[in-house]
Amino acid sequence: MNAHLVQVDIAWEDPDVNRERIEALLERVEIRPGDLVVLPEMTFTGFSLDVARTVSDAAAGEGFLRDLARRRSCTVVGGLVASVGGRATNQALAFGPDGTLLARYSKLQPFSLGGEATAHMAGEEIVDFAWGGLRVAPFICYDLRFPEHFRSAAGNGAEMFVVIANWPVRRIHHWTTLLQARAIENQAVVVGVNRCGTDPSLTYNGRSVVVSPHGHLVADAGEVEGVVTVAIDPEEIRQWRCDFPALTDIRAVPVSHQNDSPRR
Numbered sequence: 336m337n338a339h340l341v342q343v344d345i346a347w348e349d350p351d352v353n354r355e356r357i358e359a360l361l362e363r364v365e366i367r368p369g370d371l372v373v374l375p376e377m378t379f380t381g382f383s384l385d386v387a388r389t390v391s392d393a394a395a396g397e398g399f400l401r402d403l404a405r406r407r408s409c410t411v412v413g414g415l416v417a418s419v420g421g422r423a424t425n426q427a428l429a430f431g432p433d434g435t436l437l438a439r440y441s442k443l444q445p446f447s448l449g450g451e452a453t454a455h456m457a458g459e460e461i462v463d464f465a466w467g468g469l470r471v472a473p474f475i476c477y478d479l480r481f482p483e484h485f486r487s488a489a490g491n492g493a494e495m496f497v498v499i500a501n502w503p504v505r506r507i508h509h510w511t512t513l514l515q516a517r518a519i520e521n522q523a524v525v526v527g528v529n530r531c532g533t534d535p536s537l538t539y540n541g542r543s544v545v546v547s548p549h550g551h552l553v554a555d556a557g558e559v560e561g562v563v564t565v566a567i568d569p570e571e572i573r574q575w576r577c578d579f580p581a582l583t584d585i586r587a588v589p590v591s592h593q594n595d596s597p598r599r
Contacts, residue, residue, distance in 0.1 A: 336369055336370060336371065336466075336467035336468075336566070336567055337366075337367060337370045337371070337565065337566055337567070338366055338368060338370070338371040338372075338373060338526055338545065338564070338565050338567050339361075339370060339371065339372045339373065339562055339563070339564050340373055340526065340527065340528045340543040340545070340554070340556055340560075340562065340564075340565070341357060341360055341361065341372060341373060341374050341375075341528065341562050342375070342530065342541045342543045342546075342556045342560055342561055342562070342563070343356055343357060343360065343375055343378070343523055343527065343530055343531070343532075343560060344356070344530070344531050344532030344560045345373065345375065345377075345378070345379075345380070345381040345437055345501075345530045345532060345534070346381070346474065347380075347383070347534050347535060348380050348381065348385065348388055348389075349380075349385050350379035350380060350392045350395060350396065353378065353379045353380070354379065354399050356473040356560075357374065357403075358581045359376070360479075360560070360561065360562050360567045361403075361407070361562065363562070364562050364564065365564075366407045366408075366409050367460070368408040368409065368412070368432065369408070369409065369410070369432065369467065370407075370409045371409065371411075371466055371467065371526075371567075372375050372403070372404075372407070372409050372410070372411045372412070372569070373411075373412045373413075373497055373499065373502060373526055374400075374412065374413035374414065374499065374526045374528065375413075375414060375428075375499050375500060375528050375529060375530040375543075376414040376425070376475050376476050376500050376501045376530070377389070377414050377415060377416060377425065377501060378396065378413045378414050378415060378499075379392055379395075379396045379399075379415060380392060380416070380573045381417075381501065381530070381534045382449075382501040382534060382537075383503070383534075384449075384450055384451060384453075384454040384455075384564060386416065386423040386454055386455075389415070389416035389423070389559045390417065390423055391419050392415065393415055393417040393418065394509055395413040396413070397415065397428060398415075399413075400413045400428055400430050401430045401434045401436075402434070403430075404430040404431060404434055405432070405433065405434040405527055406537075408432045409432055410428060410429060410430065410431055410432060410437065410466050411429070412428070412429045412473060412497055412499065413427070413428060414426065414427050414428075414475065414499050415428065417453065419441065419456065422455075423454060423455050423456065423458035423541060424441040424442070424455055424456050424457075424458060425441065425442040425445065425451070425455045425475055426437075426439060426440060426441050426442070426475075427440045427442075427472075427474070427475055427497070427499055428440075429466075429471040429473060431462050431473075434528045434549050436507050437464035437465070437466075438462045438463065438464040438473060439462070440461075440473045440474070440475070441456070441457070441458025441459070442455065442457070442458050442474075442475040442476070443457060443459075443461070443474075443478055443481070443484055443561065444457065444474065444477045444478045444480070444484075445457050445477070446477040446483055449546075451477075453539070458539065461483050461487055461491065463488060463491065463492070463493050466495075467567060467569065467570050467593060468569045468571070469494045469495045469524075469567070470491075470492045470494050470495070471493065471494075471495045471496070471497055472485075472488035472495070472496050472497070473497045473498075473499070474488075474496060474497070474498045474499075475498070475499055475500065476498070476499070476500035476501060476502060476536045477511045477591065478498070479498055479500070479510070479514065479517065479527075480509075480513065481534075482516070482517065482520065485520075485523075486521060486585075487522075489508070489521040489522075489523060490582075490585075493521075494523055494524070494569065494572045494573070495523055495524045495525070495526065495567070495572070496517060496518075496521070496523055496524070496525045496526070496529045497525075497526045497528070498514065498517075498525065498526070498528070499528050499529075500527065500528065500529045500530070501529070501530050501534075501537075501539060501584075502529045502530075502539065503537040503538060503539055504537075504538045504539060504540040505537075505538075507540055507542055509544060510527065510529065511527075511542055511544060511552070514527045514544060514546050515546050515550040515552070516550075517546075518546040518548055518549075518550050519540035519549070519550040521582070522548045522572065522575055522576045522579070522581065523548055523572060524545065524546065524547060524548060524567060524571075524572055525544075525545070525546040526544075526545050526546075527542075527543060527544050527545075527546070527563075528543045529541050529542055529543050531558060531559060531560055533558070540558040541556050541557060541558045541559065541560075542555060542556065542557070542558065543555075543556035543563060544556070545563075545565045545567075547571070548571065548572050548575045548576075549575065553565060564582060
């Protein structure tokens with residue numbers, strides 16, 4: 336099975352243009368039935384904190400993702416902002432080839448430094464879905480800095496992580512390094528899809544990648560708009576976990592506070 340990483344130069348707060356760009360990029364890609372297509376975080380608007388604007392496109396964005404999955408007979412993962420109980424949440428949605436909603440994940444860690452924690456409500460659960468014989472757990476951007484969430488997902492059976500992002504160039508080394516770390520420590524394949532281009536505040540240089548369970552970068556989209564296609568082999572993951580069963584050695588270790596006498 337193939338994963339197609341769609342690295343888009345997202346037009347700021349312009350969903351119609353972004354949908355056209357995605358369609359144009361995918362026209363040149365051979366997508367086989369059952370393949371996986373992955374789009375960046377907040378696919379249709381960019382990382383806008385104008386909640387009224389982003390939420391207003393949620394239904395259209397969700398419809399586009401569902402329709403794309405149906406038309407191309409594939410599984411599609413994309414990002415948008417939706418309203419839950421009157422609060423906006425930054426979400427990753429996965430739709431199956433028949434248009435069925437496979438997963439709706441709300442970002443566990445809104446980016447507080449950038450003001451997202453004020454605009455978007457934090458998610459409360461890790462989710463996963465089935466694709467290509469694998470259990471796949473989606474995450475979003477800043478989540479990548481919190482390894483405990485990925486460990487929990489692996490403990491629940493996840494064998495592959497999909498991380499969608501708007502990750503700026505100034506911290507791009509963190510992006511690639513942390514994706515590799517999450518793959519190595521959880522013996523999982525990691526698919527990271529970032530945007531490229533600019534928004535009113537930041538520059539993004541893509542570097543959408545696929546990381547093997549050994550931490551190797553097996554594909555890299557570089558810094559420009561485009562689609563990278565990679566074959567994903569479930570047996571590679573399972574064989575490595577069998578040959579080197581580190582996950583079975585996980586221990587819960589208590590923390591002891593020693594030498595807590597007051598300092599003078």
